[in-house]
Amino acid sequence: MKRFDQINMIPFIDIMLVLLAIVLTTASFISQGLIPVDLPKAEQSQQASPDEHSIEIAINAQNQIFFEGTPITADTLAEKLAPHAAHAAMMPVILRVDKAAAFEHFISVIDVLKAGHFDKLSIQTEQAQ
Structure with missing residues (x-):
């Protein structure tokens, strides 16, 4: 009987690449915010993809402001943005909204964003049908 000295990893790598592609394509659909917000519709809408370095601010229908999912007031928004002021631009x-x-x-x-020099602002909307 022939002895196996090594394992063929190519089928395993192929399966993992397919799974990675599936996860990456579905992740963009799942990455909607946790705060329920009925976004306005726009014809020229482009989906902004949040990453680990972006800041997400939401305003719901009850006019509550959320910073990274945490409810805050308009007065404390500047305090929450202060740790990011060094890289504001x-x-x-x-x-x-x-x-x-x-x-x-x-x-x-x-x-508050303009006062803190946060210039890379994306306003998220839905694509109009």
């Missing part, structure tokens, strides 16, 4: 910020939210809260968040 390069730090991407994704803003998710419910279409029923008051425009005043949107402007107050934008004002």
Whole structure:
């Protein structure tokens, strides 16, 4: 009987690459925010993909502001952004605002971001049909 001195890893690598491709394609559909926000629709909408270096701020229909999923007030938003101030120019910020939210809260968040020099701002919308 022939003795096996090595294991053929190529089929294992093929299976893992297929699984990786499936995970990466489905991850973009799952990566919606945890805060329920009914986003406004826009014809020229492009999906911003959050990464580990981006900051996500959400405003729901009850005009509550959320920083990385944690409810905060407009006054404490500047305090939450302070640790990121050193990299403000390069730090991407994704803003998710419910279409029923008051425009005043949107402007107050934008004002705090501009004061902190967070210039890489993406406003998330849904693609209009």
